[in-house]
Amino acid sequence: MSYEILTAKLFWKTAFKNKAVFLLTLFIGVLLVYAAYTGWSNFKTQNEIRTKYQAEARKDWLSNPDKHPHRMAHYGHFAFRPKAPLSVFDFGMESFFGSMIFLEAHKQNTVNFSEASFSTGMLRFGEISIAMILQVLLPLLIFFIGFGAIATERQNGTLKILLSQGLTWRSLILGKSLGIIAVVMTLFVPIVLTMIGLCFILQESDFSKDEIFRLFLIIVFYFIYLGIFCVVAVLISAVSKTSKTALTSLIGIWLFFTIILPRASQALGSSIYETPSKAKFTSAIHKDVLQFGDSHNPNDPYYKKLKDSLLAVYKVDSLKKLPFNYSGYQMREGEKISANIYNQHYDQLLNIYEKQNSFSKAMAFVNPFMAIKNISMALSSTDFASFTDFQKQAEKYRYHLAQEMNELQMKYISNDAEGSSGKKHILDKKHWEEVEEFEYKPSNISLVFKNELISFFAFAFWIVLLVFFSNKLSKTLKAI
Amino acid sequence: MTRLVFHNFIRSNSVKIGLLFLLLTGIISLFIGKQFLEKQKQNIIETDVYQKEQISRNVEFHKDDIGLLLYYLKFSLVNKTPEITGLSIGQRDVNASIKSVSILGLEGQKYDTELNNPYNLLLGNLDFSFVLIFLFPLVIIAFTFNIISEEKESGTWRIVSVQSKTSFKIILQLFLVRFLSILGVFLLIFFLAIPILNIPINASFWGFMGMSIGYILVWFGICFGVASLHKNSNFNAVILFSIWIFLIIILPATVNNYLVSTYPVPEALETTLQQRKGYHEKWDMDKKTTMDKFFAHYPQFKNFPKPENGFNWLWYYAMQQMGDDESAQYAKELQEKLEQRTMVSSNIARFIPTLHMQIQLNEIAKSGLKNQLNFLEATNKFHEKNRLYFYPKIFKSESVESENWKAFQIENFSDEKFSNSMGLYVPLLVFILFFGVFGWFNFNKNKGLV
Numbered sequence: 001m002s003y004e005i006l007t008a009k010l011f012w013k014t015a016f017k018n019k020a021v022f023l024l025t026l027f028i029g030v031l032l033v034y035a036a037y038t039g040w041s042n043f044k045t046q047n048e049i050r051t052k053y054q055a056e057a058r059k060d061w062l063s064n065p066d067k068h069p070h071r072m073a074h075y076g077h078f079a080f081r082p083k084a085p086l087s088v089f090d091f092g093m094e095s096f097f098g099s100m101i102f103l104e105a106h107k108q109n110t111v112n113f114s115e116a117s118f119s120t121g122m123l124r125f126g127e128i129s130i131a132m133i134l135q136v137l138l139p140l141l142i143f144f145i146g147f148g149a150i151a152t153e154r155q156n157g158t159l160k161i162l163l164s165q166g167l168t169w170r171s172l173i174l175g176k177s178l179g180i181i182a183v184v185m186t187l188f189v190p191i192v193l194t195m196i197g198l199c200f201i202l203q204e205s206d207f208s209k210d211e212i213f214r215l216f217l218i219i220v221f222y223f224i225y226l227g228i229f230c231v232v233a234v235l236i237s238a239v240s241k242t243s244k245t246a247l248t249s250l251i252g253i254w255l256f257f258t259i260i261l262p263r264a265s266q267a268l269g270s271s272i273y274e275t276p277s278k279a280k281f282t283s284a285i286h287k288d289v290l291q292f293g294d295s296h297n298p299n300d301p302y303y304k305k306l307k308d309s310l311l312a313v314y315k316v317d318s319l320k321k322l323p324f325n326y327s328g329y330q331m332r333e334g335e336k337i338s339a340n341i342y343n344q345h346y347d348q349l350l351n352i353y354e355k356q357n358s359f360s361k362a363m364a365f366v367n368p369f370m371a372i373k374n375i376s377m378a379l380s381s382t383d384f385a386s387f388t389d390f391q392k393q394a395e396k397y398r399y400h401l402a403q404e405m406n407e408l409q410m411k412y413i414s415n416d417a418e419g420s421s422g423k424k425h426i427l428d429k430k431h432w433e434e435v436e437e438f439e440y441k442p443s444n445i446s447l448v449f450k451n452e453l454i455s456f457f458a459f460a461f462w463i464v465l466l467v468f469f470s471n472k473l474s475k476t477l478k479a480i
Numbered sequence: 481m482t483r484l485v486f487h488n489f490i491r492s493n494s495v496k497i498g499l500l501f502l503l504l505t506g507i508i509s510l511f512i513g514k515q516f517l518e519k520q521k522q523n524i525i526e527t528d529v530y531q532k533e534q535i536s537r538n539v540e541f542h543k544d545d546i547g548l549l550l551y552y553l554k555f556s557l558v559n560k561t562p563e564i565t566g567l568s569i570g571q572r573d574v575n576a577s578i579k580s581v582s583i584l585g586l587e588g589q590k591y592d593t594e595l596n597n598p599y600n601l602l603l604g605n606l607d608f609s610f611v612l613i614f615l616f617p618l619v620i621i622a623f624t625f626n627i628i629s630e631e632k633e634s635g636t637w638r639i640v641s642v643q644s645k646t647s648f649k650i651i652l653q654l655f656l657v658r659f660l661s662i663l664g665v666f667l668l669i670f671f672l673a674i675p676i677l678n679i680p681i682n683a684s685f686w687g688f689m690g691m692s693i694g695y696i697l698v699w700f701g702i703c704f705g706v707a708s709l710h711k712n713s714n715f716n717a718v719i720l721f722s723i724w725i726f727l728i729i730i731l732p733a734t735v736n737n738y739l740v741s742t743y744p745v746p747e748a749l750e751t752t753l754q755q756r757k758g759y760h761e762k763w764d765m766d767k768k769t770t771m772d773k774f775f776a777h778y779p780q781f782k783n784f785p786k787p788e789n790g791f792n793w794l795w796y797y798a799m800q801q802m803g804d805d806e807s808a809q810y811a812k813e814l815q816e817k818l819e820q821r822t823m824v825s826s827n828i829a830r831f832i833p834t835l836h837m838q839i840q841l842n843e844i845a846k847s848g849l850k851n852q853l854n855f856l857e858a859t860n861k862f863h864e865k866n867r868l869y870f871y872p873k874i875f876k877s878e879s880v881e882s883e884n885w886k887a888f889q890i891e892n893f894s895d896e897k898f899s900n901s902m903g904l905y906v907p908l909l910v911f912i913l914f915f916g917v918f919g920w921f922n923f924n925k926n927k928g929l930v
Contacts, residue, residue: 122825128737
């Protein structure tokens with residue numbers, strides 16, 4: 001083992017003697033500080049803005065005077081999507097998610113106002129987050145540091161000497177890899193410490209176990225991710241005749257992993273599985289709802305049957321004599337039907353998205369960058385699953401809000417009421433408080449394991465692959 | 481001589497691979513652009529069908545109540561996608577190109593989004609602007625990083641420079657050959673775009689081409705400048721690639737972070753909240769207050785009978801109108817904030833050629849934020865036009881049958897104006913000149929080194 005440590009130590013020393021490496025490391029360090037700062041300040045501002053408007057929306061709701069409950073169902077409420085604490089670390093898809101949704105009766109609205117919708121197009125170059133630096137820039141730094149690890153020794157003729165002195169290829173590869181890892185740790189360790197510090201400051205030590213576990217996994221997986229690149233650098237350097245070939249091959253690999261493959265795989269997915277247009281999506285839902293029953297049509301068989309059965313059960317001859325408000329009852333039925341149908345269609349849409357993304361997810365086996373990207377976003381709650389989780393909670397709230405108003409109407413509003421305007425058929429405003437405020441509950445970490453299983457497997461695959469190649473090359477590599 | 485240099489260059493396998501790589505990704509990007517354009521067309525067709533369907537169905541159901549009918553009817557405005565958008569899709573995948581709005585309050589409908597898979601948005605389109613801005617420079621770097629250093633390292637440079645009177649001329653020839661082959665590939669892809677995307681040959685087309693060539697020259701300038709330092713190949717590769725990373729990834733992303741944290745847009749949320757309040761609170765107010773405000777906005781409707789007791793459509797639409805009127809100030813602030821963002825980013829972009837390219841190509845291709853803002857403005861006008869057309873009919877309770885509903889087709893907005901101004905090229909020219917002069921100066925100064 002001491003041979004490996006010795007090689008690693010030697011590598012560490014020479015690496016930092018190189019001015020360029022030192023400057024690059026310093027530069028990335030500065031960038032990290034900027035990333036941490038902007039991530040943190042953006043998190044703070046956005047959440048302050050959203051909390052403020054969430055409270056204002058609630059205040060507006062409560063300040064409504066006595067009125068017909070159906071007016072309140074249309075008054076509706078807003079749900080503002082809070083940014084997850086770990087979004088400071090990895091922005092993920094955050095910028096492409098909307099920040100607020102209007103929740104009203106009969107209608108599922110879109111989540112509007114994403115950062116991307118305010119962007120001039122420069123967003124497409126990416127954002128600087130700590131995660132981005134770890135995913136994109138550190139591997140490149142590793143390649144810049146490591147391309148000569150073995151190739152330079154070969155070029156200088158020192159490789160022959162090393163091997164003739166009894167150093168095995170195995171220890172050489174392992175030692176050089178450890179050396180690069182050690183260099184990278186000078187950046188990685190401070191990053192980890194800053195992250196932990198930031199999280200505690202942000203949460204004012206109100207950090208849940210779930211979040212601590214997430215943070216822990218993030219650290220572990222980034223460590224493995226960077227380790228993979230260190231070994232790749234050494235292996236490519238070992239098989240290259242000159243350091244120049246090693247450098248150009250490594251740059252090629254990096255470009256392929258981080259720039260070309262991700263776009264290409266997603267382009268393939270989205271061109272095979274097409275997203276429906278909004279018009280088509282809405283019209284399909286509409287058609288299904290109408291097919292089920294059309295409450296506007298007085299002769300609609302579904303609602304006619306409903307009426308007749310109600311009259312029979314309550315043994316009355318007119319709807320006005322029912323012991324509850326019929327119009328509220330009918331809306332309750334309608335809401336149930338339309339919400340169900342909407343959810344079915346929405347799930348189908350999500351299914352299409354999932355198919356589009358399947359290429360990028362499977363790509364993790366070819367490209368460790370995709371594996372870490374997916375795991376990191378999921379752990380930071382900035383992935384699509386976290387967004388749909390918010391959307392589903394908001395929709396659930398919307399449904400309950402509408403149904404509560406319908407039930408209030410059934411219970412308290414007379415069947416003589418025509419429409420919801422006027423001051424005659426109204427309800428005491430104390431009922432508005434009975435509706436609980438919307439509060440987003442973050443999803444559990446188990447969801448991450450379920451959604452990102454494939455990425456976890458990809459990591460295991462990469463480890464096995466690199467161990468296999470290191471062993472194989474140890475036996476077949478030549479000194480010249 | 482130049483011919484010889486060219487033959488020498490083009491024979492190399494790595495050169496063939498490089499050029500083929502650009503050609504292939506370029507052509508793929510054209511088909512991605514084509515698919516995008518077709519999807520847009522399909523969306524328009526589907527929206528058209530849906531609009532007709534919902535109009536005829538609702539007209540059937542609400543034959544005797546034009547006020548109720550117009551509560552349901554939606555009319556669509558399409559932001560026309562010129563063919564050239566296929567080259568630079570820009571923000572068109574984020575922002576909806578179709579707005580379907582009823583004559584109710586606009587602020588509550590205007591910002592509704594399209595159906596989007598955020599993963600697609602995050603990873604971005606593989607459109608031609610990506611190939612041009614991201615990939616062309618890489619191949620330029622690969623072709624030029626060892627242009628002199630390689631010959632020096634293998635010892636052939638001395639022979640070459642001895643044989644020729646001015647080594648600077650040879651250097652220029654070496655660069656010229658590389659430039660011409662890259663330019664050839666670019667022009668090939670670009671002219672293939674004409675039949676594939678059906679792009680009309682107009683000012684936008686030439687503008688796009690002019691800027692692209694300028695951008696390619698910027699990168700040749702950078703490589704020329706670095707080559708003039710007479711360093712070894714490894715150094716050149718690392719430096720040029722670092723410049724690429726800096727201009728493509730780090731600098732734009734840094735500017736983006738700055739913009740996002742300096743110009744947050746709470747106005748959007750404020751507008752939405754205010755429009756809800758502005759409309760809904762009128763249900764609980766005296767009708768007169770609402771009507772006075774409404775008549776102050778539209779004096780032409782003053783003579784319609786004022787609503788007394790109970791529900792009345794004039795009052796209802798006046799309340800809806802108040803949602804817009806009372807949030808107008810915030811909507812204006814929102815628009816101003818977005819205009820400010822556009823201005824700041826295009827000002828900063830002048831100093832960063834990659835950003836400048838992306839923003840200006842989106843501008844030419846009508847796929848940037850400015851186009852979206854123009855479209856929103858057009859949506860305002862479209863909505864107002866529909867409102868003013870239907871208001872008197874509703875207030876007079878005209879019969880539904882008297883209207884020719886088939887006439888309400890989807891309407892188009894086209895943002896045609898494009899001026900091929902010098903502002904597009906100057907930032908690029910400054911870079912080209914700077915690096916050109918820098919390289920020329922160095923090469924001449926360091927003659928001894930050669």
